[in-house]
Amino acid sequence: MRCVRVLIGLVLLWLGLAWGAGAATLQLREANASITVNGATTQANVALPYNWDRMHRGQPGSATFDVAFSLAEHPSVPYEVYFVRLGNAYEVSLNGTMLERNGNLQAFNSGDYGQVPRTMALPPQLLKKDNLLHIRIRADTGRRGGVPAVVVGPDHEVDALYNAEYRWRVTGSEVVVILSLLVGTMALALWLTQTDPTPSGHLRRDPLYLFAGLAELSWALRVGTVLIEQPPLPWSLWGPLSAMALGGWVCFMVAFCCTAAGWTQHRWATPFFRLLWALLAAGAVLPFLAFALHTPWLLTLWYGSLAAVALPFGIFYCWATMRHPTAMRVPVAVALVLNVAVGLRDWVVFRFTDAFGSNTLTRYSSVVFGLTLGYIVLTRFREVSGQARDLLANLASRVAQKELELAQSYARVEQLARQQERTTERTRILRDMHDGVGSHISAAIRQLQSGKASHDDVLLTLRDSLDQLKLSIDAMNLPPGDVTALLANLRYRLEPRFAASDIELQWDVELLEPLARLDAGAMRQLQFMVFEALSNVLQHAHASRLRIDARQLGAGVQLRIIDNGAGFDVTAPLRKGLLSMHERATAIGATLALDSEPGHTVVEIRLA
Structure with a gap:
């Protein structure tokens, strides 16, 4: 809104300065002209302003204008001459002395x-x-060449008129260009960066930002041509490009309004947008032909086509806004009414009247539309950002809730796991008591009931039961994977029994690296396997020597139990103890090998 206030201030300043020009200022409106078109020269007294495009449609040329004026007395203050516009190229002399020259008078x-x-x-x-x-000028086709009414007067009065016009036409244009570039760049940046994923995995961008950006950049190019005296392209291309920029602004502005109103899903939206793009494509052809063929009516036709689309759309948009006003539609409707009205005024003034010195008002009324575009873009971005923040907050809340539920579930699972672990441990102890201590006590009872077992046999059975009980307790504290500690514990518990049975125990055990894969359960299985082998030597082998041998084999361990007893038939069906050893070896992934003959029995356990 600040830019609008500045522009209104410039208008009031210009009107005030123009109204208050002093009586000493002369308005020169007649000239003797020598005009050359297509090599033919004519002499005539003409009225100023002299609008070349209106007097010589589609024909470039050159001319000289002699403008006479008289002074009642020699001026006591500096004088200046002022032209609201002059040329396209010009040369001005006073009483035979050159005042100023700009441009090549021969290079059309x-x-x-x-x-x-x-x-x-x-x-x-x-x-x-x-x-x-x-005054000598060069006038090109379609570039508003000519000579205005000449103003001569004191420098302070002329400077006031000049400064007001300069601010209106040049400074105002600079403000419009800068504003349009800012809004257009901001909108395109939002279009490029603000994306939403589609179900197919592609990124979707909001066309509202695209249309706003292209409309403002088109208008910046259109207005910026006023500031460029030496165009970077030949006029045959630069002129159509400027006209196309105007068409781009109109088409993209209408597309923006249609999108902002939420009408893109209507059935008529697709053919309407096709009409807009067809007009935009025609803007790449008709202005070029108008300049190339020197037929300005083609340019007038195209401008009329733009008005024929923009005017009904503006009426429809305003009617729809009156029926369903929203915070987004109302400012667009106001900007549309203003721009369509001003655009029609400019079209009529510049295409159908002799308005050589007039200024286009559309470039300034477009500021309102540019501000509206910026407001809607920022509002849409703020709404989307707000929705994103709400979504993130909601997501964060849901994640926190799920984390809390997960933590509670984890605590319950952990509690259940501890309970399961305790239950499993109790079950293991009971199984060990049943399979080990219980079976030995049951055997001792049967021996006593039969009356055939000797006192020593019953005592041996009870000692086995006691050793089994002690080993079950020891197994609770065995370090996982430490085979050396397991063997040392067995030696500690059983060596007194070997000595009492006159069996020489030979110990050849290396310091073994712990096996990471042997957990507490696997260590208990291994302990029972070794105990079963040692118990068989004590009860059945009648041996005098027992050797325990353990070696490191790479990442594994080789454990051998060797005795010089009576031996047994390894091919015979396995008894309960040996069958249990095979089952336990399979459970922990160990390899059990038996080799026996009288005087030499080997039980080998390999742990990889």
Whole structure:
């Protein structure tokens, strides 16, 4: 809104300065002209302003204008001459002395120096009672060439008119270009960065930002041509490009309004957008033909087509806004009404009237639309950002809730796991008591009941039961994977029994690396396997020597129990103890090998 206030202030300043111009200022509206078109020269007295495009449609040329003026007395203050626009290229002399020259008078369709106001100092020594301004111009087709009414007067009065016009036409244009570039760049940046994933995995961008960005950049190019005296392209391309920029602004503005209103899903939206793009494509052809063939009516036709689409759309949009006003539709409707009305005014003034010195108002009314675009883009971005923040907050809340539920579930699972572990441990102890201690006590009872077992046999059975009980307790504290500690514990528990049975125990055990894969359960299985082998030697082998041998084999362990007893038939069906050893070996992934003959029995356990 600040830009709008600045523009209104410029308008009031210009009107005030124009109204308050002093009586000493002269308005020169007649000239003797020598006009050359297509090599033919004519002489005539003409009225100023002289609008070349209106007087010589589609024909470039050159001309000289002699403008006479008289002064009642020699001026006591500096004088200046002022042209609201002049040329396209020009040369101005006073009483035969050159004042200023801009552009090449012979190179048609080159630089355009007639787009900004001009003021030139009139040296006091050159001024006389009767004076003659000699003006030469080069006029190109479709570039608003010509000569305006000439203003001569005191420098303070002329400067006031010049400064007001300069601010209106040049400074105002700079403000419009900067604003349009800012809004357009911001909108395109949002279009590029704000994406939503589609179900197919592609990224979707909001066309609202795209249309806003292209509309504002098109308008920046259109207005910026006023500031460029030496265009970077030949006029045959630069002129159509400027006209196309105007068409791009109109088409993208309408597309933006349609999208902002949420009408893109209507059935008529697709053919309407196709009409817009067809107009935009025609803007790449008709202006080029108009300039190439020197047929301005093609340009007028195209501008009329733009108005024929923009005007009904603006009426429809305003009607729809009145029926269903929203915070987004109302400012767009106001901007549309203003821009369509001003656009029609400019179209009529510049295409159908002799308005050589007039300024286009659309470039300034577009500021309102640019501000509206910026407001809607920022509002849409704020809404989307707000939705994203709400979504993130909701997601964070749900994640926190799920984390809390997960933590509670984990605590329950952990509690159940501990309970299961305790239950499993109790079950293991009971199984060990049943399979080990219980079976030995049961055997001792049967021996006593039969009356055939000797006192020593029963005592041996009970000692086995006691050893089994002690080993079950020891197994609770065995370090996982430490085979050396397991064997040392067995030696500690059973060596007194070997000595009491006159069995020599030979110990050849290396310091073995712990096996990571042997957990507490596997260590108990291994302990029972070794105990069963040692118990068989004590009860059945009738041996005099027992050797326990343990070696490191790479990452594994080789454990051998060797005795010189009576031996047994390894091919016979396995008894309960040996069968249990095979089952336990399978459970822990160990390899059990038996080799026996009288005087030499080997039980080998390999742990990989």
